[in-house]
Amino acid sequence: MNIGIDTMGGDFAPLEALRGVKKYLSQNEGNGIQLTLFGDEAAIKEIIAEEQIPEEQVTVVATTQIIGMHEHPTKALKEKTDSSIAVGFQYLAKGKTNAFVSAGNTGAMLVGTLFSIKTIEGILRPVISSIIPKKNGGTGLVLDVGLNADCKPEQLNQFATLGAVYAKHILEIPHPKVGLINVGEEEGKGNILTQGAYPLLKENRNIRFIGNIEGRDLFNDKADIMVCDGFTGNIILKLAESIYDISTAEALNNSYLNRFNFEIYGGTPVLGVEHPVVVGHGISKATAFSNMILVAEKMLQTDVLQKLKEAVQQS
Amino acid sequence: MNIGIDTMGGDFAPLEALRGVKKYLSQNEGNGIQLTLFGDEAAIKEIIAEEQIPEEQVTVVATTQIIGMHEHPTKALKEKTDSSIAVGFQYLAKGKTNAFVSAGNTGAMLVGTLFSIKTIEGILRPVISSIIPKKNGGTGLVLDVGLNADCKPEQLNQFATLGAVYAKHILEIPHPKVGLINVGEEEGKGNILTQGAYPLLKENRNIRFIGNIEGRDLFNDKADIMVCDGFTGNIILKLAESIYDISTAEALNNSYLNRFNFEIYGGTPVLGVEHPVVVGHGISKATAFSNMILVAEKMLQTDVLQKLKEAVQQS
Incomplete structure (x- = not known):
């Protein structure tokens, strides 16, 4: 298996991307995973030498352009055909790699995914998710966190399955509880979207639906999977991220609030497309990159995309 | 001026409601405001005697029924015509009181408002708002936080004016900055609703529109007024409230996080109707009740509803 890595993405590229590769390899040496590094060949090779990164599992693919963090996604991908992101997707689309990981321009990563990689048959629209730290020490998952600003009830139901x-x-949550993010607990509450989604979720035999959850339930253990449209999810995610900013600014150093440092979760996978694509934060450092590669590896090892496909086709 | 108070609403009724009245009066004795207390006459009079609440500014109106916190709002209001909430609204509608304050069943308070009190001419739909504690020490305002789960762009624009x-x-924010809660900073980002609202807000001469804000901007000083549909706002409000729960559970005792104790803000006014209606939390204690009465008093003293009317009719 071969995982592509955009070494030019993120605020600390390429150094932290490569330190992430080193960290990953130090813990996974000889596991048979090959890593394909896209980016400035001279810079990559210099860091590989300096950081003494073992080269057995690594291949460098030279690219000459970089898509900046604030460039217009579609325009940049179209014009910069030799950028690390564009070439990374070419490799993924052609099967030269099996997954792609980047902390670069999120918009370009999403546009690249939607236009280069096929959507799994039966999937209405791909989705991005985010880990949410739960008070009980576990983790929850919110989806969609931004790919689909306007949704239909059928999409929310499919997000639940995915x-x-x-x-x-x-x-590794054996029987995940699914909650519908809503403005009241009782069935019948909500906006047009959630009122439409509730009965579908109730009938969905692929999931363990526990009903509506509210904004106050994000961090408790009512639900493991929390579904909503991408507009709501994006606001929730960014609000949750700002809790860590508060914690840092106020020097709280609380073990629970420290888990709001989203870097530890290693990026957000795009779900519903035929290959794993993991999008990281611009501020990603070595640990985040290493975790992003681990997420991609786990998605390949568990064949989770095939399982998504089967679940969607059953429902 | 006469402010009606539902003494039977909230988890600690009627004792904490009346302690709130005492607190308010101790700081505002002889200010000419009359308080009309709706509820169980015997219980109220006993507490007035026990707590030595001065009676000059107080009138008791005996009611015999109570709408519970979990009763169906419309049904309860229809059936319990001698409840403290129903009678409170009758007094307000007839002009026997000028404002109404309750920490009782929120749904019943909102239904009561919508069906008893006229919407201000030109207002599309009333709205409820919530204070948000800002990191800089100030306060922001989010609206709608739940009255309108589905909105049209014109409503968001009017929320901004209100x-x-x-x-x-x-x-007392002299030139409040208005932000549109959205999933990206640039104009053109968002769902169908925010894409439609942005140009209207840009053209609105009654406000100082600063553009889109994101979930991470809720607590910073980018915007004082943060507008969104009632679905999004309700999720944000309840999520923000849960930050205080975390702070309490983790015994953080941090001065900024303590300001997420929403009790200190004294409830949420319904904006867009002809009389002040202030809805408090079920958990309200004396300070919250006192603050709710203060909000109602300030709304009457400043004649803010007349000013809302003028602003809406100009725009």
Whole structure:
């Protein structure tokens, strides 16, 4: 198996991307995974030498362009055909790699995914998810966190199926509870979207639906999988991230609040496409990169995408 | 001026409601405001005697029924015509009181408002707002936080106007900055609703529109007024409230996080109707009740509803 890595993405590229590769390899040497590094060949080779990164599992693919963090995604991908992101997707699309990981321009990563990689048959629209630290020490999963600003009830129902399969195989939650993010607990509450989604979720035999959850339930253990439209999910995710900013600014150093440092979770997989694509934060450092590679590896090892496909086709 | 108070609402009724009245009066004795207390006459009079609440500014109106916190709002209001909430609204509708304050069943308070009190001419739909503690020590205002789960762009634009007038006169923010809660900073980002609202906000001469804000900007000083649909706002509010729960559970005792104790803000006014209606939390204690009465008083003293009317009719 071969995982592609955009070494030019993120605020500390390429150094931290490569330190992440080193960290991953130090813990996974000889596991048979090959890593394909896209980026500035001279810079990569210099860091490989300096950091003494073992080269057996590593291949460098020279690219000459970089998509900046604030460039327009579609325009940049179209114009910069020799950028690390564009070439990374070419390799993934052609099967030269099996997964792709980047902490670069999120928009470009999402556009690249949607236009280069096939959506799994039966999937209405791909989705991105985020880990949420739970007070009980566990982790929850919110989806969608931004790919689909406007959703239909059928999509929310499918997010639940995708989230449940992902949680089972990747987060190792055996019987994940699914909650619908809503403005009241009782059935019938909500906006047009959630009122439409509730009965579908109730009928969905692929999931363990526990009903509506509210904003106050994000961090408690009512639900493991929390589904919502991408607009709501994106606001929730960024609000949750700002809790860590508060914790840092106020020097709270509390073990629970420290788990709001989203770097430890290693990026967000795009779910619903035929190959693992993991998108990291711009601020990603070595640990985040190493974790992103681990997520991609686990998605390949568990064949979770095939399981998503089967679950969606059953429902 | 006469402010009606539902003494039977909230988890600690009627004792904490009346302690709130005492607290308010101790700081505002002889200010000419009359308080009309709705509830169990015997219980109220006993507490007035025990707590030595001065009676000059107080009138008791005996009611014999109570709407429980979990009763169905419309059904309860229809059936319990001699409940403290129903009678409170009758007094307000007839002009026997000028404002109404309760920590009782929120749904019943909102239904009561919508069906007893006229919407201000030109207002599309009333709205509820919530204070948000800002990191800089100030306060922001989010609206809608739950009255309108599905909104049209025109409503979001009007929320901005209402919020700006309220912030100026009640929160004493001279030139409040208005932000549109969204999933990206640039114009054009968002769901169908925010994409439609942005150009209207940009053209609105009653407000100082600063553009889109994201989930991470809720607590910083980018915007004083933060507008969104009631679904999004309700999730944000309940999530923000749960930050205080975390702070308490983890015994953080941090001065900023302590400001997430929403009790200190004294409830949520319904904006867009012809009389002040202030809805408090079920957990409200004396300080919250005192603050709710203060909010109602300030809304009357500043004639903020007339100012809302003028602003809406100009725009």
